[in-house]
Amino acid sequence: MNNDDSTVRLGRSSQAADIGIVHIGPGAFFRAFTAIYTHEAMQIADGHWGISAVSLKSRTAHDQLVPQGGAYTSISLDAAGRESQVIESISEVLVVPEDPQAVLSRLADPAVNIVTLTVTEKGYCHLPASGRLDLAHPDVVHDMERPHAPRSAPGLIVEGLAQRRAQGIQPFTVVSCDNLPSNGSLVQAVVIELAAARDAALADWIKREGRFPSTMVDRITPATTALDVEALLQHEGYKDLGCVLHEPFRQWVIENTFVGARPAWERAGAQLVASVDAHELMKLRCLNGTHSALAYLGFLAGFETIADTVSDPVFQRFVRTLWQDEIIPTVPCPEGENLERYCARLMERYCNPAIRHLTWQIAMDGSQKLPQRLLGTIRDNLERGFLPRGLCLAVAAWMTFVSGRDERGEPIDVRDPMAPKLAEICQQNTGSADTVSALLKIDTIFDPGLAADESFRAALIAAHERLASDGAHASLFDA
DSSP states (O other), rough: OOSSSSSSOOOOOGGGGGEEEEOOSSHHHHHHTTHHHHHHHHHHHOOEEEEEESSSSSSSHHHHGGTTTEEEEEEEETTTTEEEEEOOOOOEETTTTOOOOHHHHHHHHOOOOEEEEOOTTGGGGTTTTTBBBTTTTTTHHHHHHHHTTTSSSSHHHHHHHHHHHHHOOOEEEEEEEEEEEHHHHHHHHHHHHHTTTOOHHHHHHHHOOOBOOOOEOOOOEEEEEEEHHHOOOHHHHBOOOOEEESSOEEEEEEEOOSSSSOGGGGGTEEESSSHHHHHHHHHHHIHHHHHHHHHHHHTTTTOOHHHHHHTHHHHHHHHHHHIEEEIIGOOOOOOTTHHHHHHHHHHHHHOOTTTOBBBHTTTTTTTHHHHIIIIHHHHHHHTTTOHHHHHHHHHHHHHHHHHHHOTSSSSSSOTTTTHHHHHHHHHOOOOOHHHHHHHHTTTTTHHHHHHHHHHHHHHHHHHHHHHHHHHHHHHTOOO
């Protein structure tokens, strides 16, 4: 490698014929997870599983990766140091607005057997409380009016499948790698609903012939910063704008149902199982639920990262109490797991000082995340006759966060698809009771049955008042 600060070509130039996977959403998590499993599977078992990485809007991944032949550096960080490897599974990068037909041609290519997704919760264009397709979503409206020039992930999948059906080609398998409960069932539902709006026979074919395995994915992946790029230059002698950082731990559990061929992901450590439900619920509630709780409360308390937050004994005790009293009692133990040991390992991961996972970053898109990460656990606790005050405090912290002002009165950069609506509600309602009641009326976030529970409402109001008067850190003593 040369020793200046120019970007160097890291990998080989893959041929289009090598492509067997289309991935939608080539952000940091995909590069730190799915692409690595595929890279390692090809190294172990060979096979033509090069990835066509498709960006729905941004050119960032294209501009970072194309000059490097699709290759990039994966950096594993822990207290003991860093370990890097060059990943070469990405063969091309496409940007939908710039060349939608190239994307559709790739989806219709008989050599493509798998479509994977990491588009985050909002990328599925669904209503989080119900899981149904959001027919009012601007991209869905566009895709229903112009189905042959789609903008959304569901629209691309439907049009790609429609073209394959017209050519007599079997459907590809759709593999969601986002943190959503029953993510396979969710993407199947929105795809079939969108397909049915244009052609009932197409929807029936997708339902009958397609496969949408659910997955559980787990690897903490902080956003890459300019300092991280500079550190790579200092350690390895080259500049890589597409590099990703992550913890050593990873876990991928995949429902073993596919239309045709697939990479030998299990040779790289993935678990192929009959059902991922129990693993998925364990991860969503134990990890993602406490991550969100720490994000909102930690941010309000002035902590920048998860590691910083749990270095405070009060916050660490709060999380351990959440697991013991409010989360583990609602989680069936997956086969081969021990929930107490799993949570103890989570705390070790949270404490990793080398992983700077920003509380602000995790706090993004809370309107899409709350139903899966926190509200379902609260509902199950209420059904067993237990009021989960700690989780209620976390939801109240989200309500405080989306107001756009922190404990010191400083503005918060709220990144959420519903941010304008949430800000308007918080501005129009000044008292805790009014604010909580108004936010609970958003039925795309809060299931009306849960929102109507008086004990839940009262706990939220009390927690919201306590956050306003005492601050997040002091509020933990009463949770």
